[in-house]
Amino acid sequence: MLMEEHETGQHKSGYIAIIGKPNAGKSTLLNQVMGIKLSIATHKPQTTRHRIMGIYSDDDCQIILMDTPGVITPKYKLQEAMMGFVERARTDADIVLHVVDAADPELYDAENELLDRISKPVLLVLNKSDLVSEEQAGAIVNGLRAGREYADVLIVSALTGAGTDAMLDTLKAMLPTGPPFYPKDQLSEAPERFFVSELIREQLFLQYRQEIPYSCAVNIVDFSDDEDLTRIDAEIVVNRNSQKGMIIGKGGQALKKLGTASRATIEQFLDRKIYLALHVKVRDKWRDNDAFIRSYGYGGG
Template sequence: MELSSNITIPVAPAGFKSGFVGIIGRPNVGKSTLMNQLVGQKIAITSPVAQTTRNRLRGILTTEAAQIIFVDTPGIHKPHHQLGKVLVQNAKVAIQSVDLVLLVVDGSVVAGGGDRYIIDLLNRVEIPVVIGMNKLDLQPTDYQEIEASYYQLISSHSWQIVKFSALTGEGVEVLQNLLIENLETGPYYYPPDLVTDQPERFIMGELIREQILLLTREEVPHSVAIAIDRVDEEPSITRILATINVERSSQKGIIIGKGGNMLKAIGSAARQQIQKLIAGKVYLELFVKVQPKWRQSRIRLAELGYRVDE
């Protein structure tokens, strides 16, 4: 699972298609699960908690006929703090800087106000749009009302709609082919074997944060930021030192847990995921630090890697 490559970028054959596809949608509709399914391995973290994705993450899918660079954006929502404002602004910037937008919606429920808000945003930009109705596996038998609600929202457009399940993979190949159809001919932007342009340290931090979200659920929602302090690569093992930053002492207590049990569980689960990422043995040491109100401070946000995209 190499995230970097020394291979030079080849010249694309005649008729080769390429482009940047922005995956947007409300929080928790399955955008990250879909991108992992499309690129064939885990690069974006997933969680039952909304607002999992923070940084714009590029996933790269290369086939014989095309190269698609997916830009996974934070779920578009009404922001409640400085971090939320940064996330929503970055998602809006992503819409302006791609060749095609894939709007992912929850196909198991009727369209809501959040979907209307995003479609209104898309009405203001001159970019082709494909609607992806996710969660086909959860769609009820009387799904006609659900489909009608989305068709009604886009009645003034010729946008295509495709149904799929990011979880099971059903319909994902159809979606992939439709996206390629909508791209122009173009070059390879990245080496064919690359699956993301994010550095390994970023992915390591995200895999640790994913386990915190999964194991603590609503108790420590999004007051967590991971700093990878050191990565020492030895011949037989990679040693990683990381700090978990939280906003309150009570959150530190939850993450450490009784007798340190929660921190051990987080570390063990994250270590297993990182070992898959780097295809090697990992020793992971975690520390927990209280950084009061880090989500409200632009300086702290920048220090922890959250910058507003221009």
């Protein structure tokens, strides 16, 4: 079947990197296109740490969308690893979507430097169009195009879905001819336990303030299925001992609240009942330790 589609010359496939500064709406855009939550998204910047792949397929096309961490100048080794994911996505992509927040369109220096290194077609995606008028959107686009050449411009709202169908049509027209890389019913290449760790990490961002979520990693120690229940044992790794008490809270109430919210989102994602056990461990300055960074999944593409 895959060969027949390829031989007719009708099937198209390719990799699309989604880049931009933190909070531009890259993860929300991926989720909107996929129709399912694959990439965690919160109101806080730098929620995404990995390259998250979503596989969009229809009869004659397969688009592999790569959501990436927001482009920044790294301050510690974990952030260097995050920017490594961005670089690999840039290298692997056939086309790059540069997502810009219409409510905050000024580009970071690191963002401009990354764009300067890209030799693939780059499409400007002006996101959050629901927050500005048509006239304002036009002025932002003109300003961005004055400083950089784009293959095309797309104005979307990842939140409402406005403009995303037109974006997909544009991508389909630009993709090279080729067979699908994955089965048509596959939505991502990451295993379930990866998404579970991400959903717990999302709740850390939603429930804790200031530096706490940025200092945490989530490590799935055990993930096993019984007949009617999935058992998950997860470690929340913190950067220093004082943060452990903040995660647990008075009488363990904060950790209990985190577990309850995490369990609800994981059950919704997995569509089955789970038992979730959360433990907090201290790994002093783990964000600057190469061995810890690799062991928590941040050392590869």
